[in-house]
Amino acid sequence: MTTAIVHHPIYREHETGEGHPERPERYEVVMAALRGDEQLWPQLLEVQAGAATRGAVQACHTPQHYKTIERVVSEGTGYLDSDTIVSMRSMDAALTAAGGVCRAVDAVMKSEANNAFLPVRPPGHHATAERAMGFCLFNNVAIGARYAQTHPEIERVAIVDWDVHHGNGTQGIFYDDPSVFFFSMHQYPWYPGTGARGETGVGRGRGYTLNIPVRAATRAQEQRSMLDAALEEMSQRFKPDIIFISAGFDAHEADPLGQLLLTDEDFTLMTRAVKQWAASACQGRVISCLEGGYNLGTLGGTVRSHVRELMAE
Ligand SMILES: [Zn+2]
Numbered sequence: 001m002t003t004a005i006v007h008h009p010i011y012r013e014h015e016t017g018e019g020h021p022e023r024p025e026r027y028e029v030v031m032a033a034l035r036g037d038e039q040l041w042p043q044l045l046e047v048q049a050g051a052a053t054r055g056a057v058q059a060c061h062t063p064q065h066y067k068t069i070e071r072v073v074s075e076g077t078g079y080l081d082s083d084t085i086v087s088m089r090s091m092d093a094a095l096t097a098a099g100g101v102c103r104a105v106d107a108v109m110k111s112e113a114n115n116a117f118l119p120v121r122p123p124g125h126h127a128t129a130e131r132a133m134g135f136c137l138f139n140n141v142a143i144g145a146r147y148a149q150t151h152p153e154i155e156r157v158a159i160v161d162w163d164v165h166h167g168n169g170t171q172g173i174f175y176d177d178p179s180v181f182f183f184s185m186h187q188y189p190w191y192p193g194t195g196a197r198g199e200t201g202v203g204r205g206r207g208y209t210l211n212i213p214v215r216a217a218t219r220a221q222e223q224r225s226m227l228d229a230a231l232e233e234m235s236q237r238f239k240p241d242i243i244f245i246s247a248g249f250d251a252h253e254a255d256p257l258g259q260l261l262l263t264d265e266d267f268t269l270m271t272r273a274v275k276q277w278a279a280s281a282c283q284g285r286v287i288s289c290l291e292g293g294y295n296l297g298t299l300g301g302t303v304r305s306h307v308r309e310l311m312a313e
Contacts, residue, residue, distance in 0.1 A: 001284070003311040004113035005034060006104045008049040011121040014093035016085045017077070021257060021294040022122065022135040030119040030290070033300025040308055045113050049100030049120075051092065052143060056102055059146040060139055060173050062130050069094065069137055080132035094122055094137040101144030101244075104287045108242070109151050115278075115286040117247070117307050123291040125167035125246045126192060134165065134192060141244045141289050142173045145180055148242050148287075155179060158240035160274055161186070162227070163248020163291040164258030166195030166211070170246065176205040181238045185227055187251070187260050188213030210234060216259035220266045223251075227270055235277050242285040243278045245271075249293030249302045257294050264298075264305040271309040286310065 012024040035041050057066055072078040073091040080086060097120035104116035124141055126134030145157040159174075161167035161184040171194070174180040178201075186195050201209040210233070212226050249267065251260040262270075271288075278286045288310065293299045 001115065001311050001313060002045055002113045003307060004045040004047050004104060004107045004116040005307070006047045006049050006100045006107065006116055006118045007031070008096045008100065010089060010093045010096050011119065013089040014121050015087035015089070020085065024121070025296050026293065026299060027119055027121050029296050029300040030303045033304045034307060037304055040304065040311070043311060044307070047103060047107055049096050049103050049118070051095040052099035052102055056143055056147050057095070057098055057138055060129060060142045065130050069132060080137070084132045084135055084137070086137070090122070090137065097122060097124065098138045098140045098143040101140045101287060101289055102147040105144055105148045105151070105242070108285050108287065109153070114284050115288070115310050117288045117310055119290050119303065124289070125161060125163060125170050125291050126165070127169045128172050133169070136169060139169045139173060141246050142170050144287060144289070145244055149179065154241040156238065156240050157181070157242055157244065158234065158238060159183065159244045159246060161246035161248070162251060162270060163246055164251040164255065164260055165191050165248065165292060167246050168192050168194045171199065171209055174205065175201055175209060176203040178204050178208045181208045181210070181234060181240065183210045183230060183234060185212040185214060185223070185230065187216055187258055190258070207237070214260060217261065220261045220263060223260065223262065224266055224269060228273055231273055231277050235281065239281050241282050242287065243274060243282060245274060245286065245288040246291045247288045247306065248291035249299055252293065252295065252298060252302055254295045254298045255293065257292065264302050267302055268305045268309045271306050275310070
């Protein structure tokens with residue numbers, strides 16, 4: 001398997017201020033862990049991300065939202081919500097995060113790579129069509145999903161969100177859309193408060209959103225069984241042409257922003273399970289995009305386990 005790592009040094013330049021957990025070092029520890037692995041790194045395909053077009057962003061966000069971020073960033077450091085902070089390079093970083101996901105789609109569709117991982121900052125899954133929230137400016141995975149649908153071979157997209165927080169933004173963007181199946185497994189109740197079992201979509205999208213709430217301190221093995229059951233249920237109802245992972249690693253047992261108990265080994269097994277679905281449904285096409293993960297001491301190792309498994313035969 002060829003796994004692409006699509007990234008850009010600008011992911012480090014989105015400054016969030018002293019003491020903020022979503023900090024530039026997150027990108028640095030992930031890249032150091034990948035580059036420092038002498039077996040893994042030479043086998044990966046490094047691809048440089050470019051900026052998303054305004055049109056690609058506005059396929060998921062209102063023009064007003066785009067303008068608001070542009071304006072706040074141009075004014076210097078500012079708050080988009082109580083914990084979403086931007087600085088001078090944040091617009092470029094956010095556009096390059098979303099653009100990276102589009103580039104990863106192209107890499108997989110042109111068979112440059114079988115799958116891809118992106119260590120993006122800022123993250124995206126809390127960003128709604130209308131606003132930034134929860135450290136997220138533009139919804140990277142949602143923009144990538146819409147972009148993928150511009151390829152003639154891609155009609156149906158599945159998104160697997162295993163971040164410890166519910167992917168409310170992604171859910172909202174596709175809530176009435178039967179062409180994008182959104183699945184989230186997350187600690188519940190927890191930030192941002194959404195993601196109950198009963199949230200399953202509306203209109204033609206009913207049945208194309210699946211939420212698996214997980215209680216704090218649930219045993220890891222039990223949580224993995226919940227994921228396996230959900231993947232089984234989805235694979236019977238939906239055949240995607242490509243699968244995205246909203247890969248938050250804040251459900252790790254060592255993470256300061258969550259209370260779930262997953263280990264590096266659990267993330268490896270979860271990665272394998274998603275790959276198996278992709279192998280049977282869509283020629284193995286998987287685009288995995290970093291969301292949360294805030295323990296700087298463990299994040300690099302966890303991502304390395306994930307990427308090793310993406311690359312495994
Ligand atoms: Zn999170």
